[in-house]
Amino acid sequence: MIRMKDIVREGHPVLRETAQEIKMPPSQEDIRILKEMQQFLANSQDPELSEKYNLRAGVGLAAPQINISKRMIAIRLEEEDGKEYLYSLINPKIISHSVEKSYLTAGEGCLSVDRDVPGYVPRHARITLKGYDIEREREVKLRLKGMPAIVFQHEMDHLNGIMFYDHINEDDPFKAPEGAIPIDR
Ligand SMILES: CC(C)(C)[C@H](NC(=O)Nc1cc(F)cc(F)c1)C(=O)N(CC(=O)NO)CC1CCCC1
Numbered sequence: 079m080i081r082m083k084d085i086v087r088e089g090h091p092v093l094r095e096t097a098q099e100i101k102m103p104p105s106q107e108d109i110r111i112l113k114e115m116q117q118f119l120a121n122s123q124d125p126e127l128s129e130k131y132n133l134r135a136g137v138g139l140a141a142p143q144i145n146i147s148k149r150m151i152a153i154r155l156e157e158e159d160g161k162e163y164l165y166s167l168i169n170p171k172i173i174s175h176s177v178e179k180s181y182l183t184a185g186e187g188c189l190s191v192d193r194d195v196p197g198y199v200p201r202h203a204r205i206t207l208k209g210y211d212i213e214r215e216r217e218v219k220l221r222l223k224g225m226p227a228i229v230f231q232h233e234m235d236h237l238n239g240i241m242f243y244d245h246i247n248e249d250d251p252f253k254a255p256e257g258a259i260p261i262d263r
């Protein structure tokens with residue numbers, strides 16, 4: 079089972095690497111790892127298990143965060159309207175995105191960052207992404223906006239060695255990008 083101690087923290091070089099594409103079909107080992115990442119998110123959102131193992135409630139995890147420099151991400155997010163986003167993707171790729179930006183008004187954090195970094199993180203407001211989903215055993219094509227779009231972009235950044243605070247405006251962290259859509263979560 080993945081514990082917090084298995085999650086590498088900022089400063090570890092793997093978080094600044096570009097993760098490797100996985101040759102398809104994925105190996106049983108890669109599938110096992112990605113399932114374990116998804117299970118970590120489930121455990122971290124379970125009141126008992128998160129308490130027992132002291133897990134931060136995670137909604138997304140990228141393989142480099144467990145020191146595996148491969149292009150795999152797990153997402154587990156339930157929206158207020160009850161819509162669930164449960165995806166375990168191999169070689170995810172953003173194939174198009176809006177010009178418009180959006181950002182979380184509360185800012186972002188990261189399972190690999192043990193400190194608060196205040197400021198707005200501008201991201202694409204809408205994205206279309208594709209990837210091989212091991213939950214559905216097929217390639218999926220997702221059109222996302224709002225909080226789900228933010229989570230997927232945060233995880234995709236980890237595959238390219240980008241941390242959320244790389245996007246924060248240094249001169250004025252709380253300067254909203256022109257015409258950007260604020261998202262309150
Ligand atoms: C860093 C942490 C605070 C644990 C963050 N959790 C989170 O945002 N939980 C959450 C979000 C909701 F919208 C509603 C709710 F009930 C709980 C998270 O998992 N990540 C994932 C991560 O670090 N991946 O590498 C950071 C988020 C910041 C924006 C997107 C993902």
Ligand SMILES: [Zn+2]
Pocket residue numbers: 187188189190232236
């Ligand atoms: Zn993160």
